[in-house]
Amino acid sequence: xxxxxxxxxxxxxxxxxxxxxxxxxxxxxxxxxxxxxxxxxxxxxxxxxxxxxxxxxxxxxxxxxxxxxxxxxxxxxxxxxxxxxxxxxxxxxxxxxxxxxxxxxxxxxxxxxxxxxxxxxxxxxxxxxxxxxxxxxxxxxxxxxxxxxxxxxxxxxxxxxxxxxxxxxxxxxxxxxxxxxxxxxxxxxxxxxxxxxxxxxxxxxxxxxxxxxxxxxxxxxxxxxxxxxxxxxxxxxxxxxxxxxxxxxxxxxxxxxxxxxxxxxxxxxx
Ligand SMILES: Nc1ncnc2c1ncn2[C@@H]1O[C@H](COP(=O)(O)OP(=O)(O)OP(=O)(O)O)[C@@H](O)[C@H]1O
Ligand SMILES: Cc1ncc(COP(=O)(O)O)c(N)n1
Numbered sequence: 001x002x003x004x005x006x007x008x009x010x011x012x013x014x015x016x017x018x019x020x021x022x023x024x025x026x027x028x029x030x031x032x033x034x035x036x037x038x039x040x041x042x043x044x045x046x047x048x049x050x051x052x053x054x055x056x057x058x059x060x061x062x063x064x065x066x067x068x069x070x071x072x073x074x075x076x077x078x079x080x081x082x083x084x085x086x087x088x089x090x091x092x093x094x095x096x097x098x099x100x101x102x103x104x105x106x107x108x109x110x111x112x113x114x115x116x117x118x119x120x121x122x123x124x125x126x127x128x129x130x131x132x133x134x135x136x137x138x139x140x141x142x143x144x145x146x147x148x149x150x151x152x153x154x155x156x157x158x159x160x161x162x163x164x165x166x167x168x169x170x171x172x173x174x175x176x177x178x179x180x181x182x183x184x185x186x187x188x189x190x191x192x193x194x195x196x197x198x199x200x201x202x203x204x205x206x207x208x209x210x211x212x213x214x215x216x217x218x219x220x221x222x223x224x225x226x227x228x229x230x231x232x233x234x235x236x237x238x239x240x241x242x243x244x245x246x247x248x249x250x251x252x253x254x255x256x257x258x259x260x261x262x263x264x265x266x267x268x269x270x
Contacts, residue, residue: 001030001031002029002030002031002072002221002222002223003030003031003033003069003070003071003072003221004025004030004031004032004033004071004072004073004074004075004217004218004220004221005032005033005034005035005065005071005073005074005075005097006018006021006022006025006032006033006034006035006074006075006076006077006214006217007034007035007037007058007062007074007075007076007077007079007088008021008034008035008036008037008075008076008077008078008079008104008210009036009037009038009039009040009050009077009078009080009104009113010036010038010039010040011040011042011207012039012040012041012042012043013042013043013044013206013248013253014253015044015206015207015248015251015252015253015254016042016077016107016206016207016209016210016253017040017077017078017207017210018034018036018077020207020210020211020214020253020254020256021034021075021077021210021211021213021214021217022034023256024210024211024214024215024218024236024256025214025217025218027236027256027257027259027260028215028218028219028222028236029218029222030218030221030222033065033069033071034061035058035061035062035065035088036053036058036061037052037053037058037078037079037080037084038050038051038052038053038078038080038113039051039052039053040078040113042107043248043250044206044247044248044249044250044251044252044253045109045248045249045250045251046107046109046110046111046250047107047109047111047113050080050111050113052080052081052084053084055081055083055084055086055087056087058084058087058088059087059088059091062087062088062091063091066091066095071095071097072097072098072220072221072223073097073098073099073100073131073217073218073220073221074092074097074098074099074100074217075099075100075101075102075213075214075216075217076088076099076100076101076102076126077102077104077210077213078104078113078114079104079114079118079122079126080113080114080115080118081114081115081118082115082117082118082120082121084118085118085121085122085125085126086121086125088126089121089125089126089129090125092126092129093129098131098132098217098220098221099126099129099130099131099132100130100131100132100133100134100213100216100217100220101122101126101127101130101132101133101134101166102133102134102209102210102212102213103122103127103133103134103135103139103143104139104209104210105119105138105139105142106138108205108206108251109250109251119142119143122143123143123164127143127161127164127165127166128164128165128166129165130166130167131166131167131168131220131226132166132167132168132169132170132216132220132226132229132230133161133166133168133169133170134170134172134209134212134213134216135161135169135170135171135172136172136174136175136209137154137171137172137173137174137175137176138175140154140157140158140161140171141157143160143161144157144160144161146160151184154171154184155184155186157171158171158184158186159186161186162186162187162188166188167187167188167226168185168186168187168188168226168230169185169186170183170184170185170216170230171183171184171185171186172209172212174205174208174209178199179199180196180197180198180199181196181197181198181199181200181238182194182195182196182197183195183230183234185227185230187226193227193268193269193270194268194269195230195231195234195266195267195268195269196266196267196269197234197238197264197265197266197267198238198242198265200241200242202241202244203250203251203252204241204244204245204246204251204252204253204254205241205251205254206248206250206251206252206253206254207253207254208237208240208241208254211236211237211240211254211256212233212234212236212237213233215229215232215233215236215237216229216230216233217229218233219232219233231266231268234266235259235263235264235266236259236264237254238264238265238266239255239258239259239262239263239264240254240255240256240258240259241254241255242258242262242264243255243257243258243262
């Protein structure tokens with residue numbers, strides 16, 4: 001059995017964070033373990049409160065899992081503070097685990113999930129040891145300090161991220177004003193490709209980023225290449241967005257059952 005891990009925040013509403021990650025892991029046939037950085041009181045309408053774990057307790061969870069279980073790949077999501085990032089990075093530097101960093105900063109409803117002073121710690125400590133980083137456009141802007149409006153801006157921002165040391169950058173296009181949902185992928189060796197799918201006009205996109213990065217992690221844990229993991233993860237998230245569950249009164253969650261009966265079309269452009 002392939003074991004993977006998520007280091008993220010809990011979403012009581014079940015749509016994002018740890019809950020989205022573990023559902024994705026289960027659906028994609030890997031054994032999911034978790035390190036919870038913070039509890040959020042949250043539903044599809046927004047975040048009502050955050051109760052962070054102490055950095056010491058985050059480290060205790062991480063040690064408990066890693067001392068016993070052979071984790072092949074892991075993802076990080078909501079990390080909340082610089083102290084938590086520093087603890088996690090110190091431990092992960094000693095491990096041989098493929099790391100997917102989803103640099104979660106702000107929830108769909110606008111609530112901050114990462115303290116402002118933690119962005120620098122993410123850049124210095126975590127991104128350099130990551131296999132893949134998956135920023136959306138606002139996150140890429142916060143990390144690189146540049147405004148991103150055009151395709152050329154996306155390429156330049158990706159190059160800045162690669163210069164920090166990460167192996168592969170997935171610039172997610174969910175926030176771009178484009179008729180398709182296009183993700184642009186850049187590798188250290190200069191190779192690049194795009195993943196294009198139909199843009200779904202829906203408000204039910206709570207947890208799309210979490211689901212996508214968890215799916216990449218699941219496929220890495222199963223031994224897929226980085227490129228194939230990203231392609232398969234895009235298919236999983238596309239079918240989860242195309243078949244919304246229509247639950248809750250706000251931004252409803254992605255549908256983790258969808259891939260069982262619906263295979264989504266994703267165009268790979270080399
Ligand atoms: N409306 C949409 N239709 C189709 N695909 C979408 C749509 N919105 C986002 N995606 C896809 O979902 C994945 C996640 O991208 P997105 O930009 O939503 O991440 P995110 O903003 O980090 O998500 P979250 O807000 O959940 O953290 C990407 O593959 C993106 O292309
Ligand atoms: C615990 C947690 N982690 C991540 C997100 C981001 O997801 P979204 O941007 O869809 O709100 C969230 N809302 N809550």
